[in-house]
Amino acid sequence: MRGAGRREAGVINRSTLRSQIAAALRDEILAGRLATGREFTVKEIAEQYGVSATPVREALVDLAAQGLLDMEQHRGFRVHEFTLDDYRAMCEARQLVAATVFQGCLPEGGPKEPPPPGVVASVRRRAEAAERAARAGDLDVLIAYDLRFWRELCAVSANPYIADFLDRLRVQCWVCAVPLLRERASLKGDLWAGHTALLEALLRGDEAETGRILADYHAHALTLM
Structure with missing residues (x-):
């Protein structure tokens, strides 16, 4: 034994x-x-x-x-060396998976029972930290908090297998984007900073606003690259 x-x-x-x-x-x-x-x-x-x-x-x-x-x-x-075509394809897949994840949060008739306050507070802290880093153009800090934000947000709402798949797509998108973003002299004000707005739309059960924010995020990612 x-x-x-x-x-x-x-x-x-x-x-x-x-x-x-x-x-x-x-x-x-x-x-x-x-x-x-x-x-x-x-x-x-x-x-x-x-x-x-x-x-x-x-x-x-x-x-x-x-x-x-x-x-x-x-x-x-x-x-692995990703191409811009890879990036476009990964962003499209990411958008589809994210829409699937958050549709599960917003059933017809309003949102599901809200997550515990402590969980919401933790996700909000990640969102705020990611936004500060995005506005400052601090790529390393942004990536760390952005990935944590989406992981925690999906953990509240998603099938864990779907959440894991979305996390992999997000990591791949960042890996593809990082070399090009680091070539820029400054990223201040150029990076997406809609984390808190997305969280609040989900908490309100606002399907239209959630969809608009996700679409804006997708367009921003493609335009930036």
């Missing part, structure tokens, strides 16, 4: 390490520190983080499954 316990603990620890490495590498890609087209090996990442190869390989396979990395036979991995 003790041996079984040790094996179980090892599996849990490896799984946690795998998730942590995947999250850290995803942040590196989003920040542009792992640049588009960059090639690397499992050994290189394992040495960088001071861990064994197994959880690193598993983390990299997870990121490849999310479309962020390409697996190159006998060579390792490469940060």
Whole structure:
């Protein structure tokens, strides 16, 4: 029994390490520190983080499954290069999935029972922080709070599988956008900052306003790129 316990603990620890490495590498890609087209090996990442190869390989396979990395036979991995056509297609998919998510919040006859006040307060804090970063043109802070905002908002209203899919699309859109956005001298005032307005429209059960904000967000993303 003790041996079984040790094996179980090892599996849990490896799984946690795998998730942590995947999250850290995803942040590196989003920040542009792992640049588009960059090639690397499992050994290189394992040495960088001071861990064994197994959880690193598993983390990299997870990121490849999310479309962020390409697996190159006998060579390792490469940060995926998205095109503008990819970006347009991902934005269209993101818009459709988001509309599906939030239609579930707004059934005919008014909104569902509102989420607990503590949950709303947390989502609102994310929205306000994202908006401040957007207006200031602080891309790194915006990405972090924007992703958290949408994750928390979807967790309140969506089927978890749909919410997870939307989160993956959002990460892919940011990964595609970041290299181009960083080429600009300033992003101050150019980034979308409608997070609080979207939250308030959803809380009111205002389907028309929610749809208008999502459509504006979609158009803004395409125009900016």
